[in-house]
Amino acid sequence: MRDVNLFNFKRALPRMSWNPKNLYNLWRRSLGAKVSTTDYTRTTKTLFQQRWAAKQLVRAYHGDYINEKTFKRWYLPANLPDVRPTASVRDDSLLLTKWANKTSAVEKEIKRREEEASKGLAPVGSLMFSEVERRIDVVIFRSCLAHSVYEARRMVVHGNVLLNGQKHQNANTRLAPGDMVTVDPKAINFLQPRAMETDPDEGADADTHPSKDVSSAIVKSADGSTSGHTPFHLPNYAAPFIFIPTYLEVSFPTCSTVYLRHPTARPGYSEVPTPYDADGEVVRLAWEWYAKVRPRMRSKRQLARMPENRQ
Template sequence: MRNNNVLNLRRSLPCMSWSPKNLYNLWKRTVGPKAHELTFRLSNQHTVYQERWKSKAAVRAYHGDFIPEKVFKRWYLPQTIPDVRPRRAVFAGDDKLDLEEFAKRKLQAKEKEKELEDEIAQKGMAPVGSLMFTEVERRLDVFVFRCCFAHSVYEARRLIIHGYVKLNGSTHSRANTRLAPGDMVSVDPNAMRFFKEPHGPYDDVNAPDSVRKPKKEEEESPVEQAEAEVEPEPEPPKRATNLTPFYLPQYASPWLHIPAYIEVSFKTCSAVYVRHPTARPGYSEIPTPYDADGALMRFAWEWYMQRRPRMRSQSQLARMPEDRVLTVAQALHRDWTRTLDPGWTLTPHKESEAGKAALEARREQRKNDAIEKRRALERKQRLWGWKQQVLAREAAPHIPT
């Protein structure tokens, strides 16, 4: 974890939690007294480095603060984000202008450009800045938190590590697994705190009516008690005893929303990861407390573009968190398995027919390479011997006859 005190009121950085303190930090960073610290204007108040650093710190505090920075840059940072800028048509050379004009292609292209410009002016471009955290949203612990099965992402990690979460019907205890579209996640209801009675003593504020004790002012006089005994009151309807108790935390309503890429069934405490998050004009599917395509996201992206790792060795690839997309691809194509190379290519499996043929071809190729190498070495040795003989003859003293 990046910092044990993630709800620090002095730093006021929102995180993935339903805590009232986190809600207070969110208010301070959006409309409260600290909102101006993350509002960068065209002035010399901050350098570019300071703006990028503050943006990176604020964004990472919410999106995966429990992920180490080195791990985030290596495995959870995408290569690029979608380019949604409008494309302008490029016409052909001068020798084809007459033909293009005759076919009315230039007029059609101009009409399409005008329609695209009008749509962008009306709706705006898609906020793709938040899509830099797509890989973080695919994590199993973040997915459980987005499904509202846990009041914080740290509680979701605890449920996964302790074996209360199942992935596609089997217990899965690795919280860093990245899901693939179609994966189903189910949580044990007995482990969810929403279905358990909250701890702590009862008082007159939070105790139910059946437990609350009457005050002295509310105590009835003996005459009223006698009248109550004479006049029987109708019995209240009995409450159903087979209902599951549900205790929602306080101040939880701002966080009760489900992203569009998740299909949740609260009756069975399960959810399906339908597809990867995306964005459309004016809307981003990844929840974030900041502007999805504002200056904060752009500065954070610029920070990571300058400091991302440039290569991945085989030892690093062996420590890569599980990616369910690659696992599903391997299950669908049993004759192919993933190799640990930077290109993410697929090679035939050794036990299949195609794998055996490829393995035999590689062996034959290595054998031919060894024979060719030995022949080249022999030629080199012969040339070296001839050169030594010539030098010896030239260095020998000349004896006249």
């Protein structure tokens, strides 16, 4: 991985990780000193600088290990609509209906428009990362079966993951609705005895997977007796990161998850997890940045190099 120093406090870029350092960086961006850097109401930065900074923030969390050129070509939606609120315009059809003395129809249309205005726009800007959320390594992390997306990627590459019952070692695969991903319990770090645990984010290329069979692990209880249950040692400060998106169905007894459908968004809610406001200024500015560099038509030669997309 290019960036080894993931949790640099100076940059404070939130990542897909349960690491306590990442929690501190997330706090700094949400409530600490770094909040002011994303407040663009009063800033001396140009619009270009604002969009660049917003793009850097969202990309640090959403697939920072994906090359920028690869992200724009294969993971960025081909169509990026405008997410900025539009000014209301005078509707001549409504005036004609009112002139025709169709009062009930006019009142009904006005009420419908008021309801739409109260709901606001759907945070579609966050959906530019929906293709990243389909990646098999991201799905494993979202299912709380790995400490970080980097550990989930190593699980796939090292052959510890099954896709629909078959070993799968391509971490770039994008899942299709109905796909089932199963992780070998021996590769899940927090299911191992505590003495064998290591920091999953210390060194991106290090193999931190214990090799001991957890099915035969013996756990001592408080009264000195033993049981054959699998040990479970949740990392410190992991609680803020433990959530499962609605488009996943996870079975922890079998260490598997089913990708139900693609993430969606509706007014006031987005299914794409992000450390920033899904309809906030950071996501909108990043959307505007990528709207300038949206992918062009892809040739057959380029399509042949596309990462596996199961549709």
